[in-house]
Amino acid sequence: MVLPAAPLLLLGLVRTVGRGRPSTRSERGSPQPGVVGVHMRASAPGSPPARVPRLPPGGGSGTWRAARRLHGRLHCDAQGMLPATGERHGSVRALGDRSRVTRVAWNARNVAGELRRLPLLGVLLLIPFHTLIVAHVLPERLGVRLPVLAMWKEALLLTTFCAGTVATLTGRPTARSTPLDLSVLLFLAYALLSVPFAPSSPAALYGVRNYGEAFVALALAARFLPLSEEGIWRLGWGILCVAVAISVWAIFQSTYLGPAFLLANGYGRDGALSASFFVSNFSFQRAIGTFGSPTVFGLYLAVVILVVTDIGRMRRAREAVWVLALGILVAALLATLSRSAVLGLLVGIGVRRWMFPQVQPRVRSEARPLLLATGAALLVLASVSSYVTALPQYLYRTLTLQDSSAQGHIRSVAETLEFVRHHPFGVGIGQAGPRALIYTGKLLNAESSVLTVAVDVGVIGSLLYWAMWAATLVALRRAYVISSSAGAWTSAELCRGAFAAVCAAATACIVLPLNVEVELMLVIFLLAGAALASAREAGARVAAPTRQASHDA
Numbered sequence: 001m002v003l004p005a006a007p008l009l010l011l012g013l014v015r016t017v018g019r020g021r022p023s024t025r026s027e028r029g030s031p032q033p034g035v036v037g038v039h040m041r042a043s044a045p046g047s048p049p050a051r052v053p054r055l056p057p058g059g060g061s062g063t064w065r066a067a068r069r070l071h072g073r074l075h076c077d078a079q080g081m082l083p084a085t086g087e088r089h090g091s092v093r094a095l096g097d098r099s100r101v102t103r104v105a106w107n108a109r110n111v112a113g114e115l116r117r118l119p120l121l122g123v124l125l126l127i128p129f130h131t132l133i134v135a136h137v138l139p140e141r142l143g144v145r146l147p148v149l150a151m152w153k154e155a156l157l158l159t160t161f162c163a164g165t166v167a168t169l170t171g172r173p174t175a176r177s178t179p180l181d182l183s184v185l186l187f188l189a190y191a192l193l194s195v196p197f198a199p200s201s202p203a204a205l206y207g208v209r210n211y212g213e214a215f216v217a218l219a220l221a222a223r224f225l226p227l228s229e230e231g232i233w234r235l236g237w238g239i240l241c242v243a244v245a246i247s248v249w250a251i252f253q254s255t256y257l258g259p260a261f262l263l264a265n266g267y268g269r270d271g272a273l274s275a276s277f278f279v280s281n282f283s284f285q286r287a288i289g290t291f292g293s294p295t296v297f298g299l300y301l302a303v304v305i306l307v308v309t310d311i312g313r314m315r316r317a318r319e320a321v322w323v324l325a326l327g328i329l330v331a332a333l334l335a336t337l338s339r340s341a342v343l344g345l346l347v348g349i350g351v352r353r354w355m356f357p358q359v360q361p362r363v364r365s366e367a368r369p370l371l372l373a374t375g376a377a378l379l380v381l382a383s384v385s386s387y388v389t390a391l392p393q394y395l396y397r398t399l400t401l402q403d404s405s406a407q408g409h410i411r412s413v414a415e416t417l418e419f420v421r422h423h424p425f426g427v428g429i430g431q432a433g434p435r436a437l438i439y440t441g442k443l444l445n446a447e448s449s450v451l452t453v454a455v456d457v458g459v460i461g462s463l464l465y466w467a468m469w470a471a472t473l474v475a476l477r478r479a480y481v482i483s484s485s486a487g488a489w490t491s492a493e494l495c496r497g498a499f500a501a502v503c504a505a506a507t508a509c510i511v512l513p514l515n516v517e518v519e520l521m522l523v524i525f526l527l528a529g530a531a532l533a534s535a536r537e538a539g540a541r542v543a544a545p546t547r548q549a550s551h552d553a
Contacts, residue, residue, distance in 0.1 A: 115163035116224035119156035123217070124526045125238055127153060127519050128246055128300065132265075132290035140266040153522065154213070160220050175223045175536060183471040184215045187464040191429055194457065198428035207430025207456060214521035215468050221529020222475075226537035229490040235530070236311040236494075243304040244325050247332035250289035250297065254335060259285050267292075279337050287335035296517050298341030299508050301333045303524055306348045306504060307497035311490060340512050344504030352500040356480060416446035419455060426458030433516050449509035452516075472502055472528055479535035488538035491531070498524075498531040 130153065138144040191208045198204035227235060253261055259273055262285070267273060276293055277285055286294035305326060312322045333341060426432075432455040433445060446452045454462045476499040483492035505524050509515050 116160050116167065119159045119163075120217070120221050120225045120526060120530075121235070123153050123156050123522060124235075124530075125242055127522050128242060129290050130519050131292045135292075136265040136267065140264070157213075157217055157220060160224055164220070164224050175533075178222075178475065180222065180468075180471040180475045180532075181219055183464070183468045184212075184219050187215070187461070187468055188212050190461055190464050191457065194429050194461070198430060200428075200430065203430035204428065205430070207433075210433070210516040210518055211429075211453075211457075211465060213518055214525045217522055218472065218525035218529045221526050222532040222536075224533070225526070225530045226533040227491075227494075227530055228534075228537075229488060232311065232490045232494050232530075232534060236308045239304055240308045240312075240322075240325055243301060244328050246289040246297075247301065247328050250287040250332050251335055253289075254285045254287040262288075286337050287332055289332070291519070292517075294336040295338045295340055295508075295512060296514065296520050298333055298336035298338030299344060299505065299514060300520055300523065301329050301336070302341045302345035302348065302504050303501040303520075303527075305329055305333075305345060306352070306500040307494070307527055310352075310493040310497060313493075340508040340514075343511070344508040347507040348500035348504035351503045352496050355477070356496045356499070412445075412447035413451065416448070416451040416455060420451065420459075423455065424459050426454070426456055426461060429457050429461070432456040433513055445513060447513065448511060449513050449515040452513045469502065469506055472525070473499060475532055476502070476528060479532050482539040483535040486538040486542040488535070491534040491538050494527075494531045495535055498528040502528060 130150075134150050134152075138149070188208075191212060195201060195204040195208065198207075259277070262268065262273055262277070263271070267277075273285075276295070277288065279286060287297065288294050289297040289300075291297040291300065309326065333345070433452045446455060450462070450466075453465050457465065476495050480492055480495035480499070483489075483495055501524050505514070505521070515521065
């Protein structure tokens with residue numbers, strides 16, 4: 001059924017592009033003027049088809065309205081929506097190949113629209129499993145070593161870009177450029193222009209990918225990933241289910257399988273795991289889930305909690321199931337023993353409460369008692385393990401700066417500040433950060449994303465990079481206002497959650513070089529892009545009747 005229609009699909013695309021002008025919203029619901037005639041059978045005199053309004057004499061606004069109704073009625077006949085009219089008067093047969101090509105062009109636009117959304121949703125839901133499956137299980141357990149397989153997410157992003165290009169060429173309306181788009185273009189231009197001057201070209205290209213891929217995904221999602229209220233609700237459920245499954249696996253792996261499982265699947269180096277998998281002076285392993293480090297996994301859980309919490313409250317989800325799922329996420333977050341993730345979660349909650357009012361009055365429910373009961377049950381279950389007994393000591397050593405990791409952070413920040421003072425233009429993109437070790441063979445790292453970016457691309461590049469973060473927050477704040485004004489409460493909650501998630505990630509990036517963790521950044525900024533696109537669509541739905549009323553007047 002698909003292959004025979006391919007020539008018609010191509011013909012429809014060519015004819016649509018060949019019109020030489022972008023179509024308007026009204027043209028997408030009506031055929032082209034060359035397809036429609038008042039008497040569809042030229043050689044057959046007689047009255048027009050049934051239920052087709054006659055044009056009143058004398059012209060004027062009545063004639064214009066009748067002509068528009070006639071235009072829409074004939075389109076319904078051509079699409080087969082009024083079979084009785086078509087059978088009695090032969091309107092569909094008279095349209096013939098012209099109407100068929102029009103339908104193919106219309107279907108091509110719809111297919112292109114789905115191809116823009118589905119790859120982005122696939123990346124958003126599947127990217128948490130990338131590190132475990134693609135980087136460890138397939139090469140270590142199954143012997144599948146295909147470097148191109150690791151680029152599946154880039155292939156899906158490219159599919160969205162190509163489908164969006166096709167939709168634009170076929171006349172489908174697209175969003176206008178925004179200050180966020182401009183900030184992304186400026187940084188990418190600066191990064192690409194600095195590649196020829198970098199000491200290592202492969203490392204430089206890898207650095208451009210680490211810094212820019214998440215924001216390219218943000219720009220694509222902001223244009224091509226609008227979701228309805230029900231779509232946001234389903235996406236929230238999907239993200240929550242994925243996070244719960246990963247959390248259960250993380251607790252099971254760290255408690256029962258232990259470091260031996262990680263070593264058998266290639267997580268170690270020279271037969272030993274990195275010190276980041278453990279807490280100083282404690283021998284048990286921190287939970288990492290399907291990610292590459294406990295800190296990345298902890299921040300992922302914090303992002304999911306911030307995004308889905310109020311969506312469930314707004315949609316009045318089943319309290320017991322929803323709160324139990326959030327309780328599992330909190331338990332896994334504690335099992336990571338990630339201070340930066342917990343700090344980011346607290347900052348995100350505070351920012352969300354301070355900067356955004358509740359979009360609707362809080363509904364009285366049993367959520368709080370259930371949350372307390374679930375938390376108490378999880379603490380009782382976790383008390384039999386080593387995690388809870390270590391938490392008080394870990395917190396005390398951190399606050400008193402007796403922890404070796406905290407001391408290392410302070411020394412690293414002091415040394416990096418001195419380095420930036422002597423190298424204000426950076427050492428070359430891709431030369432600093434934890435990922436630079438792959439291509440450069442040396443580790444030039446700072447315990448802060450802010451300082452790592454400054455070392456890598458200099459002060460100017462650092463300003464352009466963090467300007468993208470600031471532009472994202474400003475755009476999400478405006479999107480929240482648009483959604484709440486349009487009465488799209490679920491979309492407004494998604495904007496609040498995405499804003500809090502970006503703030504949580506920025507907070508964690510201050511103390512750790514997490515901005516180059518592409519898998520985590522893709523989750524955060526794809527959610528932010530979906531929030532922006534959904535708010536834009538909600539505002540357009542509210543503005544459309546107003547524009548139509550003014551046009552009719």
